[in-house]
Structures are given as structure tokens and as C-alpha cells.
Amino acid sequence: MVQKAKILLVDDRPENLLALEAILSALDQTLVRASSGEEALKALLTDDFAVILLDVQMPGMDGFETAAHIKRRERTRDIPIIFLTAINHGPHHTFRGYAAGAVDYISKPFDPWVLRAKVSVFVDLYMKNVQLREQAALLRLQLDGRGSGEDGDKAAEPSGLLAELSARLAAVEEQAEALSKHLDESPDTAAVATAAHLERKLTGLRRALDALEPGNDGRSASLP
Numbered sequence: 678m679v680q681k682a683k684i685l686l687v688d689d690r691p692e693n694l695l696a697l698e699a700i701l702s703a704l705d706q707t708l709v710r711a712s713s714g715e716e717a718l719k720a721l722l723t724d725d726f727a728v729i730l731l732d733v734q735m736p737g738m739d740g741f742e743t744a745a746h747i748k749r750r751e752r753t754r755d756i757p758i759i760f761l762t763a764i765n766h767g768p769h770h771t772f773r774g775y776a777a778g779a780v781d782y783i784s785k786p787f788d789p790w791v792l793r794a795k796v797s798v799f800v801d802l803y804m805k806n807v808q809l810r811e812q813a814a815l816l817r818l819q820l821d822g823r824g825s826g827e828d829g830d831k832a833a834e835p836s837g838l839l840a841e842l843s844a845r846l847a848a849v850e851e852q853a854e855a856l857s858k859h860l861d862e863s864p865d866t867a868a869v870a871t872a873a874h875l876e877r878k879l880t881g882l883r884r885a886l887d888a889l890e891p892g893n894d895g896r897s898a899s900l901p
Contacts, residue, residue: 680807682727682800683707687717687743688761689735697730700789706800714738718746721753727803728796731779733762744779757799759792761785 684706686697694710701708709724711717715738717731729747733740740760747753763785781795 680804681705681707682803682807683709683724684796684800685709685711685717685720685726685729687711687714687729687735687740688732689713690732693732693761700793701796703793704797704800714740714743714746717743721747721750721756726753726756728757728759728799730759730761730796733760757781759783759795761787 684701684704686694686701686708688694688697689712691712694712698708698710706727709720709726711720714735717729720726731740731743735743738746740762744758744760747756747758757780759781760779761783780799783792783795
């Protein structure tokens, strides 16, 4: 079963949430609603999200304050935030959004195709990172097994786990390369930077995996 990414939609107006769901339903991911900043922060306590679409103008805790809380939490500080606003107060207002940690700032009414494309990029990056963490976890198990000296006969032979890890990693590397090529001409610097960080982590994992191949003692392996 293919794991789906979660996208957090934060807006105090139900009709706006419905519109966002209609636009993003084609991505076939899990859409989670929050009608206030407080409700969004509560959802972020238990679930991991690929991206947050956050309305600026909300009663009580507005989008800027909500984003500040999100960025202060270690668990959530790296989640991309796209601000949505129906009011354009000029460059200062936009700057405040970026200063609060937004990766993008879109004025309503927005182009559904553009919004869906931007969200899709961050979903793809999130899924690649999830796959990378899974490969790293399997690799750590392999490293721990070799370091403990248990099952020595199995460790001395080409491991089926190593072959599976290498194949999985190759698939992630191929997808990451395709995504990077797609972003080469993108003006979205945050997405480009995130993709570059993913590539560096992939390179580190590949080196660690190579160090486990027969003939290497694995001492130089380090996980991203």
C-alpha cells in the first residue's frame, strides 16, 4: 500500500477549505482541515505533514502568529508553509510573511493549477525524505548487526538485505534526480534548496551502503 502524504489546510472559513480540497483532491493525498491557528497547532502535535496551506487573516491567532509557533517547535520547524491571503497590503505585508517562515505567499483568488503544482513539489520532496529515512533505518540495522558480531556467517556473505537496500535506494535516487531536473528552472528557491539537501542525504546514504559491500569493513560508513 502506497503511503499518502498529509497536507494541512488552515482557514477559518469553511467555503475556503472546501475550495482548497476541490483543488488539491487531484493529488490523491490526505487533506486535513483546521479552522483556526490553535486547531492547526493541535494537529501538528501528532501528525507529520508535507506542507501547510495557511490563511493569513483569521480571528484570534492569525497566520503570522501560527507560523511563528510552528517554526519554534523542533518537530514542525521544517514543514513548508504557503501563506494564502485575500488582502494585498504591499511589499511590507509580503515580507512579514516570508519573515514568519513562509516558503511562498499567494494572493486570492489564486490560480488552481499554480497552487496544485506548488503543493505537488513539496509532497514529492516529503515522500522522497520518507523513503530516505526508511532506507537509513534499514541500513542502521545492518550496521548494528555487523558491529555486534552476531550472525557472523550471514554478515560475511552478500546480504539479501544489502541487495534490497541498494535497489530501493537506486529507485529513490532516480526519482530525486528527475525531481531536481524538473526544479532546475524553477523560481521556487525553497523547493530547490530542499531538493539539494535531499540529494546530499542520498549521497551520504549511498556511501554508507557502499561501505557495507563485501571487501569493505564498514568503518567509514556514516548515515545522513
